[in-house]
Amino acid sequence: EVQLVESGGVVVQPGGSLRLSCAASGFTFDDYTMHWVRQAPGKGLEWISLITWDGGSTAYADSVKGRFTISRDNSKNVLFLQMNSLRTEDTAFYYCAREYGGDYVVFAYWGQGTLVTVSS
Amino acid sequence: DIQMTQSPPSLSASVGDRVTITCRASQSISKYLNWYKQKPGKAPNLLIYAASNLQTGVPSRFSGSGSETYFTLTISSLQPEDFATYYCQQSYSTHPYTFGQGTKLEIK
Numbered sequence: 001e002v003q004l005v006e007s008g009g010v011v012v013q014p015g016g017s018l019r020l021s022c023a024a025s026g027f028t029f030d031d032y033t034m035h036w037v038r039q040a041p042g043k044g045l046e047w048i049s050l051i052t053w054d055g056g057s058t059a060y061a062d063s064v065k066g067r068f069t070i071s072r073d074n075s076k077n078v079l080f081l082q083m084n085s086l087r088t089e090d091t092a093f094y095y096c097a098r099e100y101g102g103d104y105v106v107f108a109y110w111g112q113g114t115l116v117t118v119s120s
Numbered sequence: 121d122i123q124m125t126q127s128p129p130s131l132s133a134s135v136g137d138r139v140t141i142t143c144r145a146s147q148s149i150s151k152y153l154n155w156y157k158q159k160p161g162k163a164p165n166l167l168i169y170a171a172s173n174l175q176t177g178v179p180s181r182f183s184g185s186g187s188e189t190y191f192t193l194t195i196s197s198l199q200p201e202d203f204a205t206y207y208c209q210q211s212y213s214t215h216p217y218t219f220g221q222g223t224k225l226e227i228k
Contacts, residue, residue, distance in 0.1 A: 035217075045156075045164065045207055045219040059215040095163055104170060105211035106154045110163040 002026040002109045004096050009114030016086050016118070022079040022096030022111055030054070030074040033099050035107060036081050038092040046092075049081065064090075086118045122146050122213045126206075126220035132228040137198045141223045143191040143208035152212035153191045155184055158222075159204045167206075168193065203227050 008020040022034070036049045048061045049070040058070050069082040079096050093115050097107035123146035133139050143153065151171035156164040166175045168184035171191060181196040195202055208220040 044222045045209070047209075047217040047219070050215075061216045100169065104152075105214070105217060106166060106169040107156070107164070107209070108166050108169075108175070110165065113163055 004098065004109060004111035006094060006096055006111040006114040009094065009116045011117045011119060012086055013120050014086060014088055014118055018083045018086065018116060020081040020094055020114060024077045029077040032101060034072060034079045035097045036070060037095045037097055040092045088118050090116060091118045092116060121216055122149060122210050122218055124208055124210055124218050124220040126208055126223050128223060130224040130226060132226050133198055134228045135198050135200060139195050139198060141193045141206055143220050145189045145210055148188045149210045149212035151187050152210055154209045154211060155193045156207045156209065157204050164207065
């Protein structure tokens with residue numbers, strides 16, 4: 001069974017940093033591109049980043065580009081999101097998601113999410 | 121960026137009703153359109169991919185159709201567990217993969 005478990009969400013002050021983790025199990029982690037998607041409380045979904053199976057390619061939404069860094073450790077089956085220069089508008093639930101596989105991009109599996117609150 | 125617009129933003133319906141949610145793309149996306157369902161306090165889960173393909177385990181009362189810029193999600197006979205928020209998402213244009221704003225389906 002595919003499982004994705006996010007952790008690391010806390011309350012942090014504006015300008016601060018945080019690293020989220022997503023522990024993967026139940027599948028061959030390094031076969032898949034992985035994503036982060038976030039959702040501000042009561043709002044819609046926003047894709048923010050992806051990383052290919054080997055970490056060789058990454059991409060970011062404009063809203064986080066230059067502040068967030070996605071990475072992965074395939075030896076430990078863990079996905080990361082390093083978040084720097086945090087803003088109040090970064091307050092959200094952060095979900096990691098796995099693609100279905102193949103060339104078609106769809107978020108087939110999701111973690112339960114971790115809440116990041118940016119507040120003074 | 122490709123903009124995705126869902127309608128209606130909210131919808132009240134009764135158990136047993138047939139409902140349709142629409143999703144429009146700001147440019148042609150062929151059939152690169154996915155639908156997700158989200159219950160309060162839970163992560164989204166995939167319902168339909170590539171416009172009309174039902175994800176494994178999703179009941180057959182759900183169906184999707186459309187292409188280019190116009191897509192629909194239809195639930196043929198609403199069940200109590202279907203009351204949730206539904207999102208469309210395009211995967212035609214990489215970075216960003218944009219979502220619609222959501223349609224909240226409520227019990228009448």
